[in-house]
Amino acid sequence: MSGLATGLIGVLALFAAILLGVNVMVALGLVGALGLASLVGFKAATAVLSTVFFDTTHSFHFSVIPLFLLMGFFAMRAGLGEDLFAATSKWLGNLPGGLAISTTIGAAAFGAASGSSVGTATVFTKLALPEMLDRGYDKRLASASIAIAGTLAVMIPPSALVVVYGILTDSSIGGLLVAGVIPGVVFALILCLATCLTVLRRPELAPTTPVTATLREKVASLRLAGPLVLVIACIISGLYLGIFTPTEAGAIGAAFTFLLAIIRQRGLRRIRLKDTLLDTIRTSAMIFGIIICALVFSKFLALSGLANTVGSFLTTLDVNRWIIVALIACIYLALGMMMDAPALLAITLPITHPVMLKLGYDPIWFGVFVVLLAEIGAVTPPVGINCFVVQASSAGRVKLEDVFAGLVPYVIAGFVMLVLLCVFPQLALFLPETMK
Amino acid sequence: MQSVDRVRRIFGGFLYGCGVVAGVITFLMMCLVLVNAVLRFAFNAPIAGTLEITECALPLLIFLSLALTQYEGGHIHVVLVTQHFSQFWQRSTQLLAMLLGAAFFAWCSYAAWGFATKSLAMNEQEWGAIRFPLYPVKFAIFFGLALLTIQFVLDAIAIMAGLTPGQRNTEVLEGVE
Numbered sequence: 001m002s003g004l005a006t007g008l009i010g011v012l013a014l015f016a017a018i019l020l021g022v023n024v025m026v027a028l029g030l031v032g033a034l035g036l037a038s039l040v041g042f043k044a045a046t047a048v049l050s051t052v053f054f055d056t057t058h059s060f061h062f063s064v065i066p067l068f069l070l071m072g073f074f075a076m077r078a079g080l081g082e083d084l085f086a087a088t089s090k091w092l093g094n095l096p097g098g099l100a101i102s103t104t105i106g107a108a109a110f111g112a113a114s115g116s117s118v119g120t121a122t123v124f125t126k127l128a129l130p131e132m133l134d135r136g137y138d139k140r141l142a143s144a145s146i147a148i149a150g151t152l153a154v155m156i157p158p159s160a161l162v163v164v165y166g167i168l169t170d171s172s173i174g175g176l177l178v179a180g181v182i183p184g185v186v187f188a189l190i191l192c193l194a195t196c197l198t199v200l201r202r203p204e205l206a207p208t209t210p211v212t213a214t215l216r217e218k219v220a221s222l223r224l225a226g227p228l229v230l231v232i233a234c235i236i237s238g239l240y241l242g243i244f245t246p247t248e249a250g251a252i253g254a255a256f257t258f259l260l261a262i263i264r265q266r267g268l269r270r271i272r273l274k275d276t277l278l279d280t281i282r283t284s285a286m287i288f289g290i291i292i293c294a295l296v297f298s299k300f301l302a303l304s305g306l307a308n309t310v311g312s313f314l315t316t317l318d319v320n321r322w323i324i325v326a327l328i329a330c331i332y333l334a335l336g337m338m339m340d341a342p343a344l345l346a347i348t349l350p351i352t353h354p355v356m357l358k359l360g361y362d363p364i365w366f367g368v369f370v371v372l373l374a375e376i377g378a379v380t381p382p383v384g385i386n387c388f389v390v391q392a393s394s395a396g397r398v399k400l401e402d403v404f405a406g407l408v409p410y411v412i413a414g415f416v417m418l419v420l421l422c423v424f425p426q427l428a429l430f431l432p433e434t435m436k
Numbered sequence: 437m438q439s440v441d442r443v444r445r446i447f448g449g450f451l452y453g454c455g456v457v458a459g460v461i462t463f464l465m466m467c468l469v470l471v472n473a474v475l476r477f478a479f480n481a482p483i484a485g486t487l488e489i490t491e492c493a494l495p496l497l498i499f500l501s502l503a504l505t506q507y508e509g510g511h512i513h514v515v516l517v518t519q520h521f522s523q524f525w526q527r528s529t530q531l532l533a534m535l536l537g538a539a540f541f542a543w544c545s546y547a548a549w550g551f552a553t554k555s556l557a558m559n560e561q562e563w564g565a566i567r568f569p570l571y572p573v574k575f576a577i578f579f580g581l582a583l584l585t586i587q588f589v590l591d592a593i594a595i596m597a598g599l600t601p602g603q604r605n606t607e608v609l610e611g612v613e
Contacts, residue, residue: 021518022533023511030540050547053577057495060487066462066497067469244473247490251469277459281501282510284462288498289511343512 003039007306010035014297014347024343025286029293035300048299056292060247062167066284067250068160071257072114073276078261080228081110081123087221089131093211097199099137100145100206101192103128107146108188109225111153112232113257115160117341117378121150121386125393133397138205141198143398144379144406147386148191148414151375154341156184157236158253160287161374163246164342165367167291168298168349172364173246174239175432179364181236182427183372187417194413224264231256242436287342294346301350310351311358321359322422328352329373329418336377337384344374368428369421376414379407440597444507444590451504451583458500465493485566492562492573499580503587506537509602531595538588545585548578 010031017027036045056062075081088102088109095101103124111120124146132142154161157177166173199206213221235249244252261271301307314324331352335344349370356366379386387403421427468486476482505511518529552574554560560570591601 017536018514019517020532021513021515021529022536023506023513025511026533026537026540029544030536033540033543046543046547046550049544050551053499053544053548053581054495054551054574057498057577058491058573059494060490063465063469063490063494066494067466070462070466243477248469248473251466252473254466255470273463274456274459277462278455278504280462281455281458281497282505282508285498285501285505286510286512289502289505338516339514340512 001038003304004306004309006035006038007301007304007309010297010300010304011306011351018339018347024339024346025289025293027293028290028297028346032293032297032300035304036296039300039303048296052296052299053292056167056295057288061173061245062163062288064173064246064250065160065163065287066280067247067254068115068158068163069283070276070280071158071250071254072116072119072160073279074254074257074261074271075110075113075228076116076119076123077271077276078257078264080113080224080257080260080264081106081120082127083221083223083225083264084110084228085124085127087218087225089128089211090213090218090221093213094208095196096203096208097141097145097195097206098208098211099128099132099135100141100195100199103132103145104149104152104188104191104195107149108152108156108184109229109232111150112156112158112184113228113253115153115158117150117153117375117386118389119150120153121147121389122393124149125390129390129394129397132206135209136207138406139398139402140406141195141205142406143387143390143394143403144410145191145195147379147384147390147403147407148410150386150389151378151414152184152188152191154371154375155180155187155368156232157181157239158232158246158249159371161341161345161371162367164287164291165345165349165371168294168345169353169363169367171367172432175364175435176367177246177249178236178240178431178435179368179428180371181431183368183417183421186420186427187372187413190413190417190420191410194409198409224260228257228260240431240435290342290346294350297346298350307351307354311355314355315358324355324359325361325422328355329369332370332373333377333380336374337380340385341371341374341378344377345370362425362429364432365421365425365428369418372414372418372421376411376418379414380411437597437599440590440593441599444594444599444601447586447590448504448507451507451587454500454583455504458497461493461497461500465490465497485564488562488564488566488568492570495573496576499577502580503583506584506587506591507602527595531592534588534592534595534601538585538592541581541585541588545578545581548574548581552578 014027014031033045084106088106092098092102107120107124114120157180162176163173166176235253238244239249265271381404390403391400472483472486518526555571555574561567562570594601
């Protein structure tokens with residue numbers, strides 16, 4: 001059997017195994033290892049398995065993942081989302097759809113610290129949804145604005161998902177982290193604009209009840225939210241200016257968030273340090289399990305020649321290269337509806353990344369593009385994870401149909417962001433190209 | 437059925453202990469990297485060996501927690517198709533998934549054992565600002581992979597006994613915590 005046929009069978013076997021409920025990590029690793037064994041023999045496949053676990057994890061740079069996760073879990077345990085929502089609603093609450101806009105901005109800041117799309121959606125459903133509904137906001141607008149705001153977490157650095165992309169594609173992790181800043185901020189603004197336009201067109205969706213807060217109260221609301229935003233800004237600027245490495249940024253961020261958590265919860269007891277650490281190591285193990293096994297699968301695909309053949313085929317097609325990008329985008333959106341973002345990246349990047357490089361696209365730009373696609377997939381039916389989370393955390397106040405129905409303007413906003421990234425790639429590339 | 441559940445729980449308790457050790461390593465790693473960065477930035481006096489220690493801490497924290505994550509159902513799997521199966525076929529596919537997991541990680545453990553024993557035989561050293569033997573880290577990787585293999589076997593036995601192992605990270609149905 002030719003290498004190409006083995007590669008094709010491997011891809012089909014991978015999807016079959018995943019759809020049959022085999023752990024994504026096991027499916028990737030087993031298909032990859034068996035594929036290698038069929039191409040180069042059992043001994044060579046065993047040699048790959050003997051080194052890949054050590055070689056992948058014995059790395060200072062990859063230590064950034066548990067540290068970013070730790071920062072996120074401290075931010076969640078500290079209840080910093082509450083402070084951010086209180087602050088943003090005091091400052092922005094009087095705009096049309098002000099509470100939904102406050103949610104978006106608050107979630108962007110909290111998401112930057114937590115790095116978790118799902119975690120951000122959970123926290124803000126509990127904080128913002130009751131307040132919006134009590135003030136007469138439409139269920140669809142209120143719930144959808146939260147579901148989409150969660151996705152900002154993985155765009156705006158620090159973001160563990162972006163690091164996963166960096167490891168899987170051997171791209172600059174610092175560059176990728178910095179690259180997400182402008183697209184993340186622009187996307188947050190587009191989401192706010194989508195809320196504004198929706199409410200201006202149909203004012204009954206978000207009745208205006210003035211949020212009364214004096215300047216003193218507004219400033220006071222920044223007591224803990226301010227330092228968190230400041231530390232995120234310091235991390236981004238420190239990376240940009242080359243003052244510290246991504247791993248050091250992770251450690252500084254985690255330590256600072258830990259300190260904020262101690263201050264806010266008045267001691268260690270309510271932070272539940274042991275549980276926070278256990279959450280961190282569990283998620284780290286899950287992510288690294290997938291990364292390592294994806295690397296085995298990636299080696300198999302490269303050796304089979306499938307990735308190269310698909311790349312050569314697509315690059316010699318007599319079509320505009322943007323059509324290929326659109327095709328790849330459709331694949332990501334479809335798969336993003338079915339699985340978690342790290343698994344999605346692990347399964348697809350061994351094929352799509354070489355194709356995009358052959359087509360002349362920048363790997364850092366593609367990283368931002370793919371992460372955005374994965375996150376749009378996370379709010380799109382039939383299986384938008386964030387929508388399930390919002391519905392599940394709403395204590396029965398919204399139905400899943402409400403969340404999906406309200407997402408139409410936000411998904412359009414997501415597509416607008418994708419188009420902007422394609423038309424103006426410098427949105428993602430300007431900072432990495434000028435960083436020190 | 438009760439004895440299967442008891443063995444699984446006892447083993448889970450051991451994995452929890454390993455997880456706590458991994459958590460402590462994570463926290464210490466954060467402190468080390470932070471202090472090193474501050475000392476380097478403020479006094480141009482970094483802590484010698486930070487890079488090497490951090491490099492070796494990462495595999496320890498990952499492989500000490502892989503099996504715990506499986507015990508709690510924390511590894512991602514998709515139930516988009518299998519949720520529509522009958523009870524019998526759902527259990528059959530779950531059993532198949534666990535057996536495949538056990539087989540794959542048994543293979544990985546075998547490979548990691550060979551890698552670790554070679555490292556011990558040649559007294560392989562971490563090279564850098566400080567030097568120390570690397571084989572303990574490689575044996576820790578073998579240990580973590582072996583624990584994961586055992587956990588998959590226990591989960592397979594639990595399914596055969598009619599129990600439902602951890603379902604923490606099931607995409608689509610529960611999706612997330």
